[in-house]
Amino acid sequence: QVQLVESGGGLVQAGGSLRLSCVASGSIFSINAMGWYRQAPGKQRELVARIISGGSTNYADSVKGRFTISRDNAKDTVYLQMNSLKPEDTAVYYCNAYRVVGRMDYWGKGTLVTVSS
Numbered sequence: 001q002v003q004l005v006e007s008g009g010g011l012v013q014a015g016g017s018l019r020l021s022c023v024a025s026g027s028i029f030s031i032n033a034m035g036w037y038r039q040a041p042g043k044q045r046e047l048v049a050r051i052i053s054g055g056s057t058n059y060a061d062s063v064k065g066r067f068t069i070s071r072d073n074a075k076d077t078v079y080l081q082m083n084s085l086k087p088e089d090t091a092v093y094y095c096n097a098y099r100v101v102g103r104m105d106y107w108g109k110g111t112l113v114t115v116s117s
Contacts, residue, residue, distance in 0.1 A: 001026045001027060001106075002024060002025070002026040002027055002028060002030075002031060002097050002099075002106040003024070003025045003026050003106075004022055004023070004024055004095045004096075004097060004106055004107065004108035005022065005023050005025075005095075005108055005109075006020060006021065006022050006093065006094070006095045006108045006109070006110060006111040007020070007021050007022075007023075007111060008020040008021050008111060009093060009111030009112045009113045010112075010113070010114070011114045011115075011116065012085055012113075012114070012115055012116070013115070013116050014085060014086055014087055014115055014116065014117050015084060015085065016085050016115070017081070017082060017083045017084075017085065018082045018085065018113060019079055019080065019081050019082070020036065020079065020080040020082070020093055020095075020111060020113075021077055021078075021079055022034070022036070022077065022078045022079075022080075022095030022108060023075070023076060023077050024076045024077070024078070024095075024097060025076065028076055028097070030099050030101065031053070031097045031098065031099055031106075032052065032053050032098055032099055032100045033050055033051065033052045033053065033097070033098045034050070034051055034071065034078045034095070034096065034097050034098070035047060035048070035049060035050030035051065035069070035078075035095075035096045035098070036048040036049050036050075036069065036078075036080045036093055036094070036095060036096070037093070037094045037096055038089075038091035038092065038093045038094065038113075039091055039092050039094070039110075040088075040090060040091040040092075043091075045094065046060065047060055048060050048063055048067065048080065048093070049063065049067055049068075049069035049080060050069065050096075051069045051070070051071055051078065057069055062088075063082075063089075066082065066083050066084045066085075067080060067081065067082050067083070068080070068081040068083075069081075078095065080093070082113070085113075085115045086115060087115045087116065087117045088115075089113060089115050090113060090114050090115045091112075091113060092110040092111070092112050092113075093110060093111050093112075093113055094107055094108055094109075094110045095107070095108040096108075
């Protein structure tokens with residue numbers, strides 16, 4: 001099992017920045033990728049950014065150039081630096097960990113990001 005705890009959400013004005021953190025615990029040695037997803041009201045959950053165990057990253061087109069995903073292996077933590085925030089970035093952001101063996105997805109409880117115009 002893997003446990004994920006997010007933090008760092010909040011209210012920010014358009015153009016501002018936030019940094020989300022996700023601390024992982026449990027059987028993290030088995031994790032192959034970690035990422036951030038978001039779900040806005042009335043919309044499906046979507047991938048925002050992902051970092052694979054080798055270090056490669058990928059981003060949703062809507063956040064490229066504004067968001068950066070990174071990790072600190074010593075702290076078992078993944079970050080999402082969000083700059084130039086827009087009202088359309090408003091959503092609950094979820095941390096995700098994926099294990100190839102067994103195709104297991106693990107989720108945090110989410111943290112709310114609200115961007116005011």
